[in-house]
Amino acid sequence: MSVNSQMTRTRILECAKQEFMECGYQSANIRRIAQAADVTTGAMYNHFSNKAVLFDALVQAPAEEMLDRFRKIHTEVQEALPKLTFVHMKKTAYSGTDWMLEYVYAHFEAFRLIFCRSEGTRWASYLEELIAVEEHAYRVYCDAFGKSGRRIEDMFLHIISTSGFQYLVECVSHDLPYEQAVAVLDSAKRFSMAGWQELLRLAP
Numbered sequence: 001m002s003v004n005s006q007m008t009r010t011r012i013l014e015c016a017k018q019e020f021m022e023c024g025y026q027s028a029n030i031r032r033i034a035q036a037a038d039v040t041t042g043a044m045y046n047h048f049s050n051k052a053v054l055f056d057a058l059v060q061a062p063a064e065e066m067l068d069r070f071r072k073i074h075t076e077v078q079e080a081l082p083k084l085t086f087v088h089m090k091k092t093a094y095s096g097t098d099w100m101l102e103y104v105y106a107h108f109e110a111f112r113l114i115f116c117r118s119e120g121t122r123w124a125s126y127l128e129e130l131i132a133v134e135e136h137a138y139r140v141y142c143d144a145f146g147k148s149g150r151r152i153e154d155m156f157l158h159i160i161s162t163s164g165f166q167y168l169v170e171c172v173s174h175d176l177p178y179e180q181a182v183a184v185l186d187s188a189k190r191f192s193m194a195g196w197q198e199l200l201r202l203a204p
Contacts, residue, residue, distance in 0.1 A: 009047050012037045016054050020113055025055055026120040055121050059114050062107035063126055070100065070130060074137040081144050086197075089141065094189055101185050104168060105178045115169045127165060134161040146200045164192065 015036035019028045030051055034044045048054040073096050077084070084092075104111045118124045138157045146152065167188045171181040 005047075008037070008039060008043070012039065012044055012047055012054075013057060016048075017058055017109060017113070020055060020058070020117050021109070024117045024119060025051070030054075052121060055113070055118070055123070059110045059118075059123055062103075062110045063114060063123065066100070066103055066107075067126070067129060067133075069103075070096075071133055073099075074133060078137065078140050081140070086145055089145070090193055093193070097185055097189055098182075101168065101171075101178075101181060104172065105181065108172070112172050112175075116173050127169070131158075131161045131165055134164065142200065152199065160192075164188070 012033065016028070016033045019033045019036070023029070028051065030044065031041055033054070034041045037044065048057065073092075077089070077092055114123045114126050118126070135157050138152075138161060139154070142152045142157070167185060171184055176184065
């Protein structure tokens with residue numbers, strides 16, 4: 001790709017990002033993007049065959065990397081479960097939350113597009129994929145650490161997984177500064193862990 005072609009592609013992506021941010025995917029207009037980027041629609045289609053491909057170019061790489069790493073974290077923990085204590089699980093959960101928040105904020109615009117502007121794209125279900133990974137992991141952890149003799153209901157695990165990710169979505173959708181988001185998630189971690197200790201009857 002020539003330097004001029006790369007510069008054109010970069011300009012199109014920047015203008016597309018602004019259009020998607022302001023209008024959302026469904027209301028975004030290819031002609032407006034082309035006009036803002038100072039290219040013809042034909043020239044733009046030479047770089048991106050359709051609006052979905054354009055949206056993918058803005059979000060796919062960080063989204064797939066985060067999902068892959070999130071799955072890997074839970075897989076590694078589950079494989080080590082027989083040797084883990086709840087204290088170790090607590091530290092792992094805290095560090096995992098910290099990592100995810102830092103990663104999202106390092107790719108803030110991509111995740112804001114996914115969380116807030118992706119209706120009508122394949123990324124509209126991305127949050128549900130994250131929640132499904134968390135929900136399955138919670139099932140494994142509860143079965144391994146539960147001391148109450150009562151199985152935690154699947155619906156509760158679904159709800160708690162969903163609400164856990166909502167903290168992250170709210171930080172992004174309200175455009176919180178990173179330092180404030182850290183404080184919010186720190187409170188959420190303590191709140192959540194206290195609940196698990198009570199529910200599973202575990203020592204702090």
